[in-house]
Amino acid sequence: xxxxxxxxxxxxxxxxxxxxxxxxxxSNHLYFYWxxxxxxxxxEFLVSFYNNEISEKSEIFDDQFSVERPDGSNFTLKIRSxxxxxxxxxxxxxxxxxxxxxxxxxGTRLTVV
Amino acid sequence: LAKTTQPIxxxxxxxxxxxxxxxxNNIATNDYITWYQQFxxxxxxxxxxxxxxxxxxxxxxxxIPADRKSSTLxxxxxxxxxxxxxxxxxxxxxxxxxxxxxxxxxxxxxx
Numbered sequence: 255x256x257x258x259x260x261x262x263x264x265x266x267x268x269x270x271x272x273x274x275x276x277x278x279x280x281s282n283h284l285y286f287y288w289x290x291x292x293x294x295x296x297x298e299f300l301v302s303f304y305n306n307e308i309s310e311k312s313e314i315f316d317d318q319f320s321v322e323r324p325d326g327s328n329f330t331l332k333i334r335s336x337x338x339x340x341x342x343x344x345x346x347x348x349x350x351x352x353x354x355x356x357x358x359x360x361g362t363r364l365t366v367v
Numbered sequence: 368l369a370k371t372t373q374p375i376x377x378x379x380x381x382x383x384x385x386x387x388x389x390x391x392n393n394i395a396t397n398d399y400i401t402w403y404q405q406f407x408x409x410x411x412x413x414x415x416x417x418x419x420x421x422x423x424x425x426x427x428x429x430x431i432p433a434d435r436k437s438s439t440l441x442x443x444x445x446x447x448x449x450x451x452x453x454x455x456x457x458x459x460x461x462x463x464x465x466x467x468x469x470x471x472x473x474x475x476x477x478x
Contacts, residue, residue: 258410285464296471297411297454302464310465329397345410352460354401356466 256280260346266365267336272324275331275362277346286329287347287356288321297345303329327338336366369394374460376473385442387472392436398459400431400438405452405471414453415440442474450476471472 259278267273279286302309303321324348329348331338342364343363358363373389391400399418403411415422417429428441436474442449452471 279459287464287466289466289468297405299464299465299467304464312465343408347410349464353400354416354456354466355413356398356411356464358412361410363408 256357258346258348258357260359260362262362263360264363264365266367269338269366270335271335273331273336273364274345275344275364277329277331277359278327279329279346280347280357281327283348283350283357285309285349285351286321286323287349287359288331288348289345290342291344291345291361292308292339300331333364336364338366340364341366369398371455371457371469373453373455373472376475376476378475378477379445381446381476381478382444383470385445385449385474385476387440387453387455387474388437389440390437391455391457394435394457397418398432398457400429401456402427402429402430402459403454403456403464403466403468404409405454406450411454411468413474445474445476447476450474451477467469 277360284301291297301311301315319338320332343359344359345358349356368389371391379385401416402414405411415429422429430439454471
């Protein structure tokens with residue numbers, strides 16, 4: 255079964271540092287997403303991406319966040335200056351246009367210290 | 368986006384059928400109902416989606432009454448590995464790609 259892969263599985267960074275979370279979506283999918291889940295809380299939508307541009311973003315996705323598809327396979331989330339409250343599990347997902355069946359990766363646990 | 372309400376938790380024994388009902392009173396005409404499952408420290412996993420009546424796949428069944436103001440996810444003969452959080456989501460063309468997860472229902476299956 256095809257799957258979304260995310261790296262690293264766990265990242266520890268110091269407050270104020272930049273981090274890049276990486277994702278390889280399913281190869282024939284065209285729509286890509288980032289979600290996050292703070293420990294013990296609900297899954298929150300961050301951003302959706304299609305045709306090399308952001309389709310929609312939430313209020314969480316402020317100027318410190320950016321996404322990029324640098325090549326034909328990777329999809330990245332960059333956090334420019336991390337804060338303690340950015341500590342969370344970040345999930346990448348992808349889907350085809352016709353369905354809400356989004357395939358989620360295993361997540362990257364980001365810990366900001 | 369239609370608001371959904373579902374029980375916070377449900378307990379079951381192995382082999383039993385688990386039914387989780389979700390209410391979505393302000394569902395729009397073009398909205399679909401989607402259910403996801405999440406295990407601890409894993410990403411959500413799509414289970415099933417429907418628009419009306421009944422949908423069944425190898426994992427679950429989804430029952431949607433005519434007024435579509437609620438839906439029931441049915442998990443037949445659960446096992447310990449079905450212990451997870453189950454999310455009911457309502458999705459429509461205007462909210463494509465922006466899945467809004469609520470708190471979900473924590474299902475605990477015991478021997």
